[in-house]
Amino acid sequence: MASAELPVLKASDFASDQDVRWCPGCGDYAILAQMKKVMATMGMEREKTVFVSGIGCSSRFPYYMNTYGMHSIHGRAPAFATGIKSTRPDLTVFVITGDGDALSIGGNHFMHAIRRNVDINIILFNNRIYGLTKGQYSPTSEIGKVTKSTPMGSIDNPVNPISLAIGCEAAFVARSVDVHIKHLGETLKRAAQHKGVSFVEIYQNCNVFNDGAFSYATDKAIKSDNVIEIEHGKPLIFGKNRDKGIRLNGMQPEVVELGKGITEDDLLFHDEQAPEPTLAYLLSRMRHPEFPEPIGILRAVDAPKYDQQLNDQLALAKEQKPNADIDELFNSGDTWTVE
Amino acid sequence: MSTSTEGQTESTKEVVQIEEATIRFCGDSGDGMQLAGTQLTNTSALAGNDVATFPDFPAEIRAPRGTLAGVSGFQISFASRDIFTPGEIVDAMVAMNPAALKTNLADLKRGGVLIANSDMFVKKGLEQAGYETNPLADDSLDSYQLFEVPMTKMTRLAVEGLDLTMKEADRCRNFFAMGLVFWLYGRSLDPTLRFIESKFKRLPAIAEANKRALNTGYNYGETTDAFTSSYQVEKAKLTPGTYRNMTGNELSAWGLIAAAKLSNKELFLGSYPITPASDILHELSRRKEFGIRTFQAEDEIAAVCSAIGAAYAGHMALTTSSGPGIALKGEGMGLAVMMELPMIIINVQRGGPSTGLPTKTEQSDLLQVMFGRNGECPMPVIAAKSPSDCFQTSIDAWRIAARLMTPVMILSDGYIANGSEPWRIPKFSDLEPIPISHPGPRADDDEPFMPYARDEMLARPWALPGTVGLMHRVGGLEKSDGDGNVCYDPDNHQHMIETRAKKVANAAKLIGPLEVMGPEKGKLLVLSWGGTYGSCRTAVTQLQEEGQEVAHAHIRWINPFPENLSEILSSYEHVLIPELNMGQLSLLIRNQFLINTINLNKVKGKPFAVEEIVVKARDILG
Ligand code: SF4
Numbered sequence: 001m002a003s004a005e006l007p008v009l010k011a012s013d014f015a016s017d018q019d020v021r022w023c024p025g026c027g028d029y030a031i032l033a034q035m036k037k038v039m040a041t042m043g044m045e046r047e048k049t050v051f052v053s054g055i056g057c058s059s060r061f062p063y064y065m066n067t068y069g070m071h072s073i074h075g076r077a078p079a080f081a082t083g084i085k086s087t088r089p090d091l092t093v094f095v096i097t098g099d100g101d102a103l104s105i106g107g108n109h110f111m112h113a114i115r116r117n118v119d120i121n122i123i124l125f126n127n128r129i130y131g132l133t134k135g136q137y138s139p140t141s142e143i144g145k146v147t148k149s150t151p152m153g154s155i156d157n158p159v160n161p162i163s164l165a166i167g168c169e170a171a172f173v174a175r176s177v178d179v180h181i182k183h184l185g186e187t188l189k190r191a192a193q194h195k196g197v198s199f200v201e202i203y204q205n206c207n208v209f210n211d212g213a214f215s216y217a218t219d220k221a222i223k224s225d226n227v228i229e230i231e232h233g234k235p236l237i238f239g240k241n242r243d244k245g246i247r248l249n250g251m252q253p254e255v256v257e258l259g260k261g262i263t264e265d266d267l268l269f270h271d272e273q274a275p276e277p278t279l280a281y282l283l284s285r286m287r288h289p290e291f292p293e294p295i296g297i298l299r300a301v302d303a304p305k306y307d308q309q310l311n312d313q314l315a316l317a318k319e320q321k322p323n324a325d326i327d328e329l330f331n332s333g334d335t336w337t338v339e
Numbered sequence: 340m341s342t343s344t345e346g347q348t349e350s351t352k353e354v355v356q357i358e359e360a361t362i363r364f365c366g367d368s369g370d371g372m373q374l375a376g377t378q379l380t381n382t383s384a385l386a387g388n389d390v391a392t393f394p395d396f397p398a399e400i401r402a403p404r405g406t407l408a409g410v411s412g413f414q415i416s417f418a419s420r421d422i423f424t425p426g427e428i429v430d431a432m433v434a435m436n437p438a439a440l441k442t443n444l445a446d447l448k449r450g451g452v453l454i455a456n457s458d459m460f461v462k463k464g465l466e467q468a469g470y471e472t473n474p475l476a477d478d479s480l481d482s483y484q485l486f487e488v489p490m491t492k493m494t495r496l497a498v499e500g501l502d503l504t505m506k507e508a509d510r511c512r513n514f515f516a517m518g519l520v521f522w523l524y525g526r527s528l529d530p531t532l533r534f535i536e537s538k539f540k541r542l543p544a545i546a547e548a549n550k551r552a553l554n555t556g557y558n559y560g561e562t563t564d565a566f567t568s569s570y571q572v573e574k575a576k577l578t579p580g581t582y583r584n585m586t587g588n589e590l591s592a593w594g595l596i597a598a599a600k601l602s603n604k605e606l607f608l609g610s611y612p613i614t615p616a617s618d619i620l621h622e623l624s625r626r627k628e629f630g631i632r633t634f635q636a637e638d639e640i641a642a643v644c645s646a647i648g649a650a651y652a653g654h655m656a657l658t659t660s661s662g663p664g665i666a667l668k669g670e671g672m673g674l675a676v677m678m679e680l681p682m683i684i685i686n687v688q689r690g691g692p693s694t695g696l697p698t699k700t701e702q703s704d705l706l707q708v709m710f711g712r713n714g715e716c717p718m719p720v721i722a723a724k725s726p727s728d729c730f731q732t733s734i735d736a737w738r739i740a741a742r743l744m745t746p747v748m749i750l751s752d753g754y755i756a757n758g759s760e761p762w763r764i765p766k767f768s769d770l771e772p773i774p775i776s777h778p779g780p781r782a783d784d785d786e787p788f789m790p791y792a793r794d795e796m797l798a799r800p801w802a803l804p805g806t807v808g809l810m811h812r813v814g815g816l817e818k819s820d821g822d823g824n825v826c827y828d829p830d831n832h833q834h835m836i837e838t839r840a841k842k843v844a845n846a847a848k849l850i851g852p853l854e855v856m857g858p859e860k861g862k863l864l865v866l867s868w869g870g871t872y873g874s875c876r877t878a879v880t881q882l883q884e885e886g887q888e889v890a891h892a893h894i895r896w897i898n899p900f901p902e903n904l905s906e907i908l909s910s911y912e913h914v915l916i917p918e919l920n921m922g923q924l925s926l927l928i929r930n931q932f933l934i935n936t937i938n939l940n941k942v943k944g945k946p947f948a949v950e951e952i953v954v955k956a957r958d959i960l961g
Binding site for chain 2: 066324
């Protein structure tokens with residue numbers, strides 16, 4: 001059988017010959033490891049995969065992958081990826097970006113790639129800080145953050161990447177955490193499998209400039225109270241003893257304790273395939289410390305893909321005008337001949 | 340009323356033979372002047388004249404009706420000889436309202452024909468145009484052949500019975516004006532009648548109304564006593580071949596389609612709408628059957644970046660814009676230079692700086708495209724010289740881009756992009772192919788792939804994603820030559836900067852020598868680039884006919900310059916460089932060749948008048 005002859009690639013086969021140069025202890029390492037593992041388990045082909053990044057610590061990522069790759073310019077990776085995927089639908093395209101890259105300088109491209117539903121996978125490493133430029137606040141930094149550029153505390157209202165993506169009607173939206181290795185691997189896998197744009201926000205610890213930004217979501221002792229793993233068709237339950245849940249009170253989510261007359265059936269059930277993004281948006285608004293923050297797939301629906309439609313139009317035009325002849329084009333319309 | 344065209348050419352009035360005529364239609368931007376001009380252009384071209392056109396749009400599309408700001412014009416020159424410009428002195432002018440008369444009259448020659456729609460020369464229109472008295476009624480127009488024609492009334496009468504609203508009826512006035520001008524120059528109505536039929540296929544009443552208006556205008560010329568003679572321009576002696584009338588933007592697009600096919604590539608255009616470049620996007624968008632993908636991006640930056648992505652993926656990549664958009668693309672173009680990927684960037688120049696004069700022409704982005712990127716970032720630059728040259732320019736640009744693995748900048752401008760002239764249709768099989776090769780797959784135990792290995796022209800290989808064993812990463816950080824890995828080594832950086840510059844300079848070996856029209860040496864060389872070709876060529880021809888010792892050279896490749904430019908420049912006592920900017924080519928020439936140049940600069944949003952160049956040249960010649 002032909003398939004038996006194909007070499008089976010290991011995670012290490014996806015590593016390039018370049019030394020990885022992130023700070024020791026950086027959350028990026030875990031994400032890189034999971035990506036290689038997912039590609040190996042999914043049987044993805046190195047030569048059919050392109051990693052495109054912008055600028056920032058995370059954007060070094062393509063150099064470390066033994067695939068095709070482009071380390072482009074700040075914020076524009078989705079635009080390069082759109083050009084690649086639109087012309088080469090046979091390639092799998094990943095965009096690796098950060099909170100500054102995707103949401104500040106690249107906010108425009110982020111939004112438009114998502115609303116067009118180009119079949120690319122946008123993986124956003126959110127560390128709530130500018131790491132490469134050594135520690136200025138980012139568009140996801142919390143209000144009051146003291147950094148080199150905000151000595152009296154930042155006064156910017158931060159953007160919520162998931163809410164923003166859902167506002168652009170992202171067809172696939174997910175969140176995971178760098179150190180939740182298994183969850184991260186599963187999430188990346190789902191993202192890669194999804195056809196159309198996939199957006200994954202990963203809470204990533206920058207241990208040099210913003211250490212512990214997500215400790216509420218990673219500390220063994222408290223994380224089960226602060227994050228809620230959502231699953232399609234399942235009620236929203238969390239807590240170390242799985243004794244708390246989320247219930248809808250009108251349009252507002254509220255935290256309730258199970259027991260005392262409240263059963264699982266009273267809770268909000270997750271539906272990642274809901275045609276309207278309303279539920280996903282509502283979930284995205286659940287923020288620490290008032291709520292446990294959802295991780296997992298918030299939304300996964302099928303929607304028309306830009307790149308596919310572009311190529312369909314080409315195919316249709318070729319079908320309507322078979323044997324398009326350039327001489328015929330040149331000589332169409334009013335012409336005259338000089339002897 | 341009959342729409343027969345019989346008897347159109349058998350005028351009973353005197354027919355005067357002339358060599359050349361320049362006509363301008365002007366009116367409110369809603370009056371259909373561009374359409375009138377285009378129809379006269381096509382008809383004249385079909386009649387065998389050489390033609391050149393100059394559409395002049397108002398900057399504000401929604402300027403209030405009847406105001407000076409809303410005046411739109413279209414100028415056409417047709418001749419029985421070769422012409423290079425749409426003329427400056429207008430022989431006959433149609434003014435649809437007082438504002439049009441006011442803004443255009445200065446260009447009408449003394450004794451020229453002035454046809455005015457007298458129905459519009461009433462209180463409101465006169466006030467809007469700032470006339471205190473009616474110019475048709477006082478003696479201010481005495482030095483012209485004034486024809487007051489009640490076009491509105493006559494058009495309304497012509498379309499009576501067709502059940503049109505007043506507004507619809509009045510919209511046919513441009514066809515009346517066309518009919519009248521067609522009579523005046525002995526032009527056939529047939530092409531326009533055909534046009535009306537296909538354009539208004541689904542609106543038979545409108546089609547009929549327009550036909551009637553056209554015929555009525557024509558018959559008015561024939562029957563009214565006001566016009567005593569009409570004019571006849573013989574066929575021009577053009578190079579044998581089949582022709583069609585084309586604008587520069589259309590031909591830029593067709594040249595790209597041809598270049599893609601010549602190189603066996605599919606074309607990808609990433610673009611953001613901007614005046615005056617959008618027509619290239621429009622034209623390519625409707626040619627999908629040739630494998631052309633167009634992507635209207637969210638902004639200028641995404642436009643260039645998507646194109647670079649397409650180039651990396653192995654397509655013929657293109658982005659189109661004008662000065663303000665080119666400014667935004669700067670960082671992206673720098674990346675394309677660094678990644679050494681082939682692509683084309685077209686800058687259809689307009690008046691700057693900033694938003695400037697969007698609908699007017701200028702050549703003031705030359706230094707921007709030469710130097711407007713951070714770092715040492717050279718890129719080949721070619722400028723089209725005329726509407727028809729836009730075709731070959733696209734092909735030449737892609738040939739260099741693909742051969743040297745570099746982005747190439749094409750400069751066009753609003754004047755040649757919107758202007759039109761007869762284009763001699765080439766046979767595709769006569770065009771020189773553009774060979775492109777890509778490295779093949781490699782096994783794991785082969786030598787590692789070197790994405791920045793170089794050939795004799797210093798070009799690197801174009802490895803396509805999807806090819807087994809060629810996985811490699813590109814990016815904006817400095818590369819180590821050969822393996823292409825990120826490299827901060829000081830000597831490597833120096834080496835790479837020099838290599839990229841040498842590679843661009845190597846284009847000179849591929850572009851051929853510069854030709855000179857006129858004496859090989861002597862007193863004066865007129866050196867031009869871009870859209871001023873026509874004015875300069877006409878001016879120098881005129882001077883040579885006067886017996887002056889003057890030559891003309893026109894540069895298409897500005898970076899690198901043709902190899903023999905230095906020798907040419909040193910063969911003349913004086914070098915005159917007319918430019919629609921404040922001396923940008925002049926600065927480059929002075930810097931590279933250490934010679935003195937004489938500048939002739941104009942930045943009025945208009946092309947040079949031939950006379951301006953002639954006068955300056957005579958000045959120098961003494
Ligand atoms: S600065 Fe922060 S984000 Fe960047 S590599 Fe170091 S730890 Fe990671």
